[in-house]
Amino acid sequence: xxxxxxxxxALHVTVILLALVTLPAxxxxxxxxxxxxxxxxxxxxxTNFKKSDKPTDKVKAPQKRIVKETPLPVAPQQDQPxxxxxxxxxxxxPTPAPPExxxxxxxxxVEKAxxxxxPTPxxxxxxxxxxxxxxxxxxxxxPKPKKAEAKPAKxxxxxxxxxxxxxxxxxxxxxxxxxxxxxxEKTQSEESTQAVSNDQSESSFASKLSMTEIDAFRAQMVxxxxxxAGAANAADLIVQxxxxxxxxGTLASPPQLVNSARLSDPYFRAAADSxxxxxxxxxxxxxxxxxxxxxxxxxLDFNPRDMLGG
Amino acid sequence: MNQAIQNRKPGRRLARFAGLLAVxxxxxxxxxxxxxxxxxxEITHGNMNPLPIAITDFSGQQAKDxxxxxxxxxxxxxxxxxSGLFKPLAKxxxxxxxxxxxxxxxxADWRIINAQALVTGQVQVQPDGRLKVEFRLWDxxxxxxxxxxxxxTTPQNWRRVAHLVxxxxxxxxxxxxxxxxxxxxxxxxxxxxxxxVKRLAIMDQDGYNPRLLTDGRDLVLTPRFSPNSQEITYLSxxxxxxxxxxxxxxxxxxxxxxxxxxxxxxxRFSPDGQRVVMSLxxxxxxxxxxxxxxxxxxxxxxxxxxxDTAPSxxxxxxxxxxxxxxxGTQQVYVMNADGSNQxxxxxxxxxxxxxxxxxxxxxxxxTKLTGGQFxxxxxxxxxxxxxxxxxxxxxxxxxxxxNGRVLMLFRETPGASGGPNLWSVDLTGxxxxxxxxxxxxxxxxxxxxxx
Numbered sequence: 001x002x003x004x005x006x007x008x009x010a011l012h013v014t015v016i017l018l019a020l021v022t023l024p025a026x027x028x029x030x031x032x033x034x035x036x037x038x039x040x041x042x043x044x045x046x047t048n049f050k051k052s053d054k055p056t057d058k059v060k061a062p063q064k065r066i067v068k069e070t071p072l073p074v075a076p077q078q079d080q081p082x083x084x085x086x087x088x089x090x091x092x093x094p095t096p097a098p099p100e101x102x103x104x105x106x107x108x109x110v111e112k113a114x115x116x117x118x119p120t121p122x123x124x125x126x127x128x129x130x131x132x133x134x135x136x137x138x139x140x141x142x143p144k145p146k147k148a149e150a151k152p153a154k155x156x157x158x159x160x161x162x163x164x165x166x167x168x169x170x171x172x173x174x175x176x177x178x179x180x181x182x183x184x185e186k187t188q189s190e191e192s193t194q195a196v197s198n199d200q201s202e203s204s205f206a207s208k209l210s211m212t213e214i215d216a217f218r219a220q221m222v223x224x225x226x227x228x229a230g231a232a233n234a235a236d237l238i239v240q241x242x243x244x245x246x247x248x249g250t251l252a253s254p255p256q257l258v259n260s261a262r263l264s265d266p267y268f269r270a271a272a273d274s275x276x277x278x279x280x281x282x283x284x285x286x287x288x289x290x291x292x293x294x295x296x297x298x299x300l301d302f303n304p305r306d307m308l309g310g
Numbered sequence: 311m312n313q314a315i316q317n318r319k320p321g322r323r324l325a326r327f328a329g330l331l332a333v334x335x336x337x338x339x340x341x342x343x344x345x346x347x348x349x350x351x352e353i354t355h356g357n358m359n360p361l362p363i364a365i366t367d368f369s370g371q372q373a374k375d376x377x378x379x380x381x382x383x384x385x386x387x388x389x390x391x392x393s394g395l396f397k398p399l400a401k402x403x404x405x406x407x408x409x410x411x412x413x414x415x416x417x418a419d420w421r422i423i424n425a426q427a428l429v430t431g432q433v434q435v436q437p438d439g440r441l442k443v444e445f446r447l448w449d450x451x452x453x454x455x456x457x458x459x460x461x462x463t464t465p466q467n468w469r470r471v472a473h474l475v476x477x478x479x480x481x482x483x484x485x486x487x488x489x490x491x492x493x494x495x496x497x498x499x500x501x502x503x504x505x506x507v508k509r510l511a512i513m514d515q516d517g518y519n520p521r522l523l524t525d526g527r528d529l530v531l532t533p534r535f536s537p538n539s540q541e542i543t544y545l546s547x548x549x550x551x552x553x554x555x556x557x558x559x560x561x562x563x564x565x566x567x568x569x570x571x572x573x574x575x576x577x578r579f580s581p582d583g584q585r586v587v588m589s590l591x592x593x594x595x596x597x598x599x600x601x602x603x604x605x606x607x608x609x610x611x612x613x614x615x616x617x618d619t620a621p622s623x624x625x626x627x628x629x630x631x632x633x634x635x636x637x638g639t640q641q642v643y644v645m646n647a648d649g650s651n652q653x654x655x656x657x658x659x660x661x662x663x664x665x666x667x668x669x670x671x672x673x674x675x676x677t678k679l680t681g682g683q684f685x686x687x688x689x690x691x692x693x694x695x696x697x698x699x700x701x702x703x704x705x706x707x708x709x710x711x712x713n714g715r716v717l718m719l720f721r722e723t724p725g726a727s728g729g730p731n732l733w734s735v736d737l738t739g740x741x742x743x744x745x746x747x748x749x750x751x752x753x754x755x756x757x758x759x760x761x
Contacts, residue, residue, distance in 0.1 A: 221356065224356075228485055274356075277426055280451035
């Protein structure tokens with residue numbers, strides 16, 4: 001008996017200790033040298049961990065697929081050639097595009113649906129994909145959040161999606177044929193947005209930026225931040241700046257220098273100025289709108305140490 | 311049984327407690343994340359691109375003023391461009407044409423052309439004939455003035471004022487002190503190869519205002535600036551014997567530094583300008599000596615059977631770096647200023663010569679001969695971090711800009727019509743620029759900032 005108890009206690013303790021040790025570890029990831037390539041990747045695929053996707057989202061997704069097929073004929077109308085950078089997920093977006101002219105909202109829901117489970121129609125998608133890309137939905141912000149949500153859902157609810165897709169298909173097709181089914185789509189999109197907000201409130205993790213998203217942010221900064229030459233002198237020349245952002249990625253208020261005590265040091269002053277300039281120049285920032293809570297307030301630590309080895 | 315049961319209870323409690331603890335820990339971990347309101351992101355990578363800067367022609371109410379204003383803007387632009395850290399934008403792209411420097415520029419117009427900084431200024435001849443030059447440096451994105459200054463000078467001095475403005479801009483935007491208001495002493499070489507006339511010459515840092523200092527009857531070598539910038543020391547062959555001279559730039563007065571039985575080489579001032587450190591050769595042996603310029607007292611610093619030469623003080627005056635072949639090949643050594651603790655710091659392939667301590671103290675520049683290539687490099691005083699900045703057929707004689715970020719050197723080109731020219735290179739090694747001189751030129755020495 002005793003042994004069993006001790007064993008159980010020991011097991012619990014080790015589990016707790018493991019939890020203590022392992023849980024916080026993921027936060028620390030240092031910056032990864034080459035972040036630029038990541039920019040093109042859809043943000044959030046890797047790190048999202050929502051517990052459960054709401055049915056609304058899933059439903060949207062299936063619609064998208066359906067939409068893709070139907071809209072293809074329409075898509076050719078739109079000639080805009082956009083870069084193919086985006087992954088397959090984006091392809092679904094294009095499908096909505098065909099209806100674009102009329103209702104932008106349609107494309108949004110479709111985007112969510114993008115999910116890969118639909119491998120069968122891939123050929124069609126590819127062909128269409130290019131067209132679709134052209135169609136870019138103007139309201140990019142909205143679609144993005146949806147995407148993020150959709151991503152997390154992918155792993156678990158694939159089955160559900162498939163079912164839902166089936167259900168929705170008929171309606172979508174009809175809408176597509178009509179070309180003017182804005183109402184339906186709009187309602188769907190509204191639902192989806194609501195769902196998103198709910199999700200966020202439910203799990204704090206929903207608004208947490210993934211490493212790819214943080215790296216994407218860093219990549220934006222690389223272009224804007226011109227490191228002052230004098231920074232080579234000071235090993236610990238770290239400039240901390242607090243930034244508040246609007247949902248569209250613009251600055252909500254002037255950036256605030258946190259460690260302003262060293263402004264009398266000309267090296268620090270030049271470094272602080274350069275960081276401030278970079279922050280102002282770089283706006284609007286491209287951020288996942290669905291995770292606004294996660295990035296509306298940022299503290300940016302500009303540290304030139306890696307830049308100035310030589 | 312009883313005992314067993316009793317024993318069980320605490321065990322269960324413990325287990326339960328542990329379970330609760332685990333739950334609490336998980337909850338805490340969950341809470342900890344949202345508690346941090348602002349996400350912290352460390353930005354460790356930016357770009358090293360030259361900063362785009364718009365330099366408008368300085369305005370003037372009269373045509374003469376405006377012409378001077380345009381000239382001044384040109385000099386500033388050239389200075390900043392040559393530094394490699396700034397990219398002056400083409401004037402043709404300017405949308406806004408600021409005329410009054412006391413009115414805020416329309417920053418949006420400057421953002422359109424991607425200017426990050428903007429320089430406006432004006433020039434006015436005063437009733438007493440002096441020139442008044444004002445300028446303001448603006449942060450285009452922060453929409454504020456970074457620095458604003460005014461200078462009064464004689465109209466002939468407009469170039470110096472322009473360099474001073476460039477220095478102020480450079481310092482404000484990089485954190486480093488500037489180096490544009492400086493001069494270069496060098497050896498001007500005229501005539502055919504093999505029969506060159508070598509004369510001491512001086513010019514502005516950007517190559518303007520060249521002026522000869524000696525008549526060319528005696529061969530001159532290795533001029534070095536005094537830290538107070540009013541004096542130079544150099545080597546001159548008199549009656550075929552090299553001797554160390556002092557030259558006062560203000561008065562033009564020359565004098566021999568001591569009269570030694572042997573030959574003296576490689577003179578250089580101490581940081582306080584009170585002493586000259588040099589090498590004195592007797593037979594095949596050279597050692598390092600210092601001479602106090604006031605008392606004329608000579609002190610021997612090294613005493614070996616090898617050739618110790620090319621001494622250079624650290625900016626704090628506590629150490630001397632020099633070149634010695636005591637280990638079999640020429641290498642760079644460092645010792646205390648009194649000659650103690652002599653130790654070798656260069657261990658790379660090839661031979662090292664003429665070490666020069668940076669005015670900032672963090673690096674020692676050297677000339678290196680390896681694999682048939684002449685290289686200019688830098689190394690930390692502790693011997694770490696050796697870095698080659700430029701390499702080629704011939705490179706020699708590095709001298710530091712007063713802020714320790716740029717080196718000037720001379721580079722000989724091969725062939726019958728070839729000859730030495732001055733080049734500048736910054737610490738990144740990427741920004742190499744030729745310095746234009748009227749004749750061939752060698753042995754540059756960078757002055758400290760002018761007073």
